[in-house]
Structure formats: structure tokens, C-alpha cells
Amino acid sequence: MELILSVPSVLVCLSSIYLFFLVLVSVALVRSPSAMHLRCWAFTFWAPAIGGLLIACRSFVPLWVSDYIGCMLFLMGLGCVWMGMRSFQGRMIDVRIPAFVALGFIPPAIWADRSVDTFALWREIYIFFFAAMFFFLAAYEVRKGKMGEVLPSARYAFSAYVSFGLIHVVAIWFAIEWPIEFNGFIPVSNWLFVFTVLSMLHTVAVAFLGVVLAKDRAELKIKRLAYTDELTGLNNRRAFLEGVQGMLSEEQCGGGTFLIIDIDHFKQVNDTYGHQVGDIVLQRFGHFLKSISNNRTICGRIGGEEFGIYLPGLLGPSLDLLAENICKATALLDVRYAGQIIRFTISIGLADTKTTEFRFERLYEDADLALYRAKRLGRNTCCRFDRDLQDPDMEPVMDEIVQLSA
Template sequence: MLDVKTAFLLWATEAGTLAMLLTVVWLRARSEKHYLMFALGFAAHATGIVLVTFRGQIPDFVSIHVANFTALSAYGFWLSGVRYLDTRPPLSIAAIPSLIWVAGNLLPIVRETFAYRVALYDVAAATGYLMMAAVVTTARFSSDRHRKALIGIWLTQGVLNLGFAVAVAINNPANFKEISISGLVGIAGIVGFVGSIAVLAKILMDRSADRLRMLALTDPLTGALNRRGLLDEFETIRNRAGETKRNVALLVFDLDRFKKINDSHGHQAGDAVLTSFTQSCRSLMPSNACFGRSGGEEFAALLDVTSMHDAVLVAEAIRRTVADKPVAFGGQIIRATVSIGITTLPAAEADFDRLMSGADRALYKAKARGRNRTAVLTGEKVLCVPSSTPQAIDEQADRQVAALRRLQTVASSQQDLYRS
């Protein structure tokens, strides 16, 4: 059977290996700070355990106090890693397990008694496990099942460490060889560690898979969904609309004269306009809307709405904001406008290609009528929404008003939106 020193060295080797692997992963993705924190935790634990095994060969202060303080600091790093995994900042209380060791050793009876030092270490370790379990109870990462598994493992380890601390304090052994339950506790600790590592590995793998999926579904420049992402979200929007007997609206956006912006100000300025437009759309759309870039300067949004009225309100808010909000880039002020085409269908009849075809027809009409306009497809007719700015009211205003009045008979709640 392995003696305690050999077991410690084996565990330190495994922990050190994990630390190196996690460090390599972090070096390839430095924004993922949880990898660094977990790596530092395993490195600290391995270092502390190695120093303990050199008891009698190095100064006692190092092999006892520095070693155990270093090993316990691992819980602070792991706690910070869990917080970073949940996209939250570390807690200052993460140092509590190490500080418990320091505070306990201020008492001479603890500092000079092997059994009490072991009990103190286990109390500090139990505190670390319980703190990590508590942090996970309020976390939002991964699935509820995986979070509950971590909580269960860490609560169990915390309780076992507290029980071990009590047993050691009562039996008062003079060294590790006299601790009769050390093997059982060691096995339980290893099982707990392996279990928590396995669950965390699954969480990180799922997280990486989700990130790869999002990369496949999003536009790298703007962060908006790409066409494939829009198609994936369409079913969700349609099902939600169907449950409440609402309609699915598709809004198609095209930035006016975008090629001229690129030619006059440069492609980086054009990218800035695209990014600014995306931010404006996201800030003005309902939280349950789906927004994406379908290609070039073209964007689209899916909404579940009660009527055309709701979709037009969103579109007009975006159109006015874009027109009134110039983009500053490289000392230049770039003005842009957007043309918008809208169509709606009842959820039961909604088809993405059909919606896109109708919205494109409306967009073509908005472009043909002078750009910086919103047009809607209702039935087989495409009608332009009058702009609220005097400059946009041209000689065809009377015809537009008449058309909008006809639209009011087709879609509900129009009288508050369309005014002649």
C-alpha cells in the first residue's frame, strides 16, 4: 500500500500536469480567465503538497506553514475561476481559506500540535469547498443539471473535511501514520476531485461547442446573426407567435448608397457605419426580436407582432435614429440613411422565403421612392410610410396618404400611426 508521502507526490504530479494543460489552453485564449484561475489553483495545490512531502528535509516553517498556506490558496483561485466562468468578477473573500490557516496558527496550541494543524487545514479546505458550492448556487453558466452536480460534489467534500477535522482533533494523532481513516478520506477526496474535474470539463466542452456554434451563426464584424442564424431563429419566433395567435414580421434593411460611403471614406469607415447601425438596431428592437446581417449592407429582423403597426413603429424608430445619428470615424463625420421593407404573415402561414420575398418587394419600393423610407407589403400592394421630416414630403404625399388610409382597412390599429 502506498505511504502518505508517495500518495502526496502522485497527487502533486497530477495537479501539476493539470496546471500545465490549463495554462496552455489559456495561452491560446487569454480572454478566458477561468482557465488561468483553475491553472493557478492546481499549481498552488501541487506546490503546497510537494513542500509538505519534504518535511524534515527543509525548514519546518516552509514545509508546514508556507506549504499549507500555498495549498489552501488554491481554493481562492478555483473560486475566482468559477466566478470568471460565470462572467462575474472574483470575490475578495476568496482568500478566506488561506487566512483561516494564518489565523489559526496564531494560537500556540494549534501551531505546535500536529493534530490541530491537520484539523485546521481541513476546516479551511471545507470552507473553500462550501464557498465554491455557494457561488455555484447563484451561477448561470451551463445547465442546471451540471451546476447541481458541482454543488453536490463540493458540499459532500466540505462535509467530509469537517468530519475529518473533528475526528483528528478528538483522536489527536502525532503524525500521518497514526491517522487511521486517512486512507478512506484520501480516497473520498480523490473521487470528489476527479468528479468535479469531470463535470467542469464537460461544462467547458459544452461552452466551447456553444461558442463554435455561435461563430458559425454570427457575423464576425457586427456580432449580429448571419443568414443561417436568422433561419435557425425563425422557428423559435414563429412558434412563439403561434402560441399567442400573433403575426411574424420580417423587416429588411438596406443602408442607402453604402458603396459611396466606402469609396469616399474608406472600407474601415464603412465597417464603422455597419457596426453603429447594428448597435442602433439592437437598442431599439424588442428584447425578443431576432436581428441579423444577411450580406453586405443588408440586414434583417424577425419579430412577433400583433399587427403591421408594431413592425412599422420599430422600423421608423430605427430609420429616424440612423438618419439623425452621424457616425464619427477617423476625424470624419459620416451620415447614413436606411431604407426598410416590411411584410407580416400569421404565424400559421409564415414561411421564411415567402416573408423575405415580400419584404424585398417592399424594400425595392422604398428605394424607388427616394430612399430613407419605410415601405410595407399588405396583400399585393406595397405602400410607403410617410416620413415625419418635412424634407421627405414630396409631390406624391397626397397619394401616399390615400394609400395609407386604404392600408388602415386591412391592418388593425393603424389610425394612431398613419396621419395625413
């Protein structure tokens, strides 16, 4: 029973868990060999697994192997926890910091090597301190996240890393108050046994949450592909409609203004310069719309050369000036292809919830009527839908709309 509950035996079990997750990460690494975060996490499991086995076998191997190399491998593995999470979030990593921490273990170890008790105390304080630091840094990377990305399991991963770091902080206090005793080469300590078990549980939790984070990201990527226009990077028609309908259905909704935008004579661009240039024009305009949008604005490509902008909470004729400025700014955009400069213009139709129902279908219909009128007025302009000024002759005829859109 004493052998089962001894610190070395638990270290062997912990190393076995590290090796198990190392196999899982290695399989993922085979599928994605260029993933730097997987490489770091593979080393995170590999280094402590070997280091833990060396420390556990200090009765059978030279002490410089178990106490020096084993601890340095542990420290490098802990540093890779932080580097892996930093790489997972798309940020640069710096291996010099974990390497400096690992190599920095040698001077105090040599100084304290004159006494087994002193060496054990300083080794514990050193490892626990930097372990806590790396886990807190990993928690910070999770909390900071990746720009434009919200992963549902991130808060659980953050809590696990913080908890893991706090355990190591508390362990420093235990190491000072209740120093480890040695039965020959075997460390004897009830609190160290409990700490090692908690480390085992946290290792499983952190590794599992790493898998969940990767799963969340994969699902988010699939969702983005389903809701993003591949050419322009804007919302596709489905995402745009759902976004606007969601805004209009919100309680206490203050309404908003819908702008429907059509690139003038787009078919002529394709016929004259080719569809490749047409795609570049769409991309150029899509990037322009992104640059003028904010977090509340819903912007998307809702047709071939048709785009939409919904401005929640903004109403009234003052938005006509915005539409006019968008027209003017677009006329200044240029596409360079094969030594040629290609310019294009747009027409905009506006409608807001003051003049229509809180239904997207009706809002779209009114804005489309305004767009039709803008085209009738000569294009490269904007027009607002106004029911009081609506002229029966302005009722759109589908054949004419198709012809004008060409």
C-alpha cells in the same frame, strides 16, 4: 496493507494526481500564456501538490514546514480554484482573499500548537471550512456564468463544486465527533482516509469538467463565428433565416412581422467616401439595431446593406409607427470620419403573417415588394405590404431593383 491504506499514502497519491493535471494545464498555458484562469488553475494543482507532500512527510521534515507551510499552500490552492473560475467567466479576481485566508491560518495554529490533538482539530476545521467556502464560491461563478453564454456542461460543473463543498462541510462534523488520533507523527483515522479518497475523485471530476467547459466555450465561439456577421456583430443571413424559420414552424405560433431594411444610396457612400466609411456606416447601423432589440427579436444582416428584423407575436398596422420611428432615428445617426459628419437614411418594407403564409420565403417576398414601393415613394420611409392594395404596376422588375439599390 496498512501503509497502502494510510492517510499519508493517499495524500501522496492525491498529490500525484495534482501534478498530472498540472502538466496538462501547463501545456494549455504554453499555448495561451495570457489566460489568467489557466495561471490560477496551474497554481491550484501546484500548491496542493506540494502542500500534500509536505503534510505526508511530516515524519521527515520539521513540523513547521509540514503543518504550517503545507497547510498554507493547500489553502492558497483552494482559493485559486475560485479565482480561476471567476477569471474563466470574465470577471475580475482578487488575490487578497485567498492570501488573507492562508495567512489567517497562522494565529490559530500558533495558539493551538501547545497540543497535538488541539492543533490537529483546529487545522482540520479551518481548512475544511474555507475549502467549502471556496468550492461554493466557484459553484456560484459557474451558475452565474458569462453574459450571453450558455455552456452545456456548466450544470455538471456546478453540481461537482457543490458536492465538493458539502463534503468539506460534513468533514467538519466528523473532525469534531471523531478526532484524529496520532501514531507517532502519522494520523490515524478511517473517516479521514475515506474523505481523502473522495477528495481525490472530486479533484479528477472538477479538473475534467474544467477541460470540458473550455471545450464547450471553444465550440460556442466557432458556432458564433459561423452564425455571426463579422462586421456588425449581428446574425448573418444563415442564422437569421434559421431563426425566423424556427419561429414560424413552432407549434402555437402566433405569427409575427418581418421588416426588411435597406440603407439608401449606400453605393454612393462607398464611391464618395470609400469602403472603409461604408463599413463604419454598416457598423453604426448594426449597433443601433442591437440597442433597440430584445431577447425575442431576431435581427440580422441579410445582404450587403440589407438588414432584417423579425418580431414574433407582433402583428398589425401599429408596427408601422415602429418602422417610422426607426427611419427617423436612423436619420439622426451620424458617422464621423476625417472631420466630416456623414448621415444616411433607410427604407423599410413590412409584411406580417396575417397577409401571407407561414413561410419565410413568401414573407420575405412580400416585404421586399413593400421595400421596393418605399423606394419608389422617395426613400427614407416605410411601407407595408397589403395584398388588397397591391398595384400591378408595383410588381418589381429585377433590373429596376438593382438600379434602385445602387
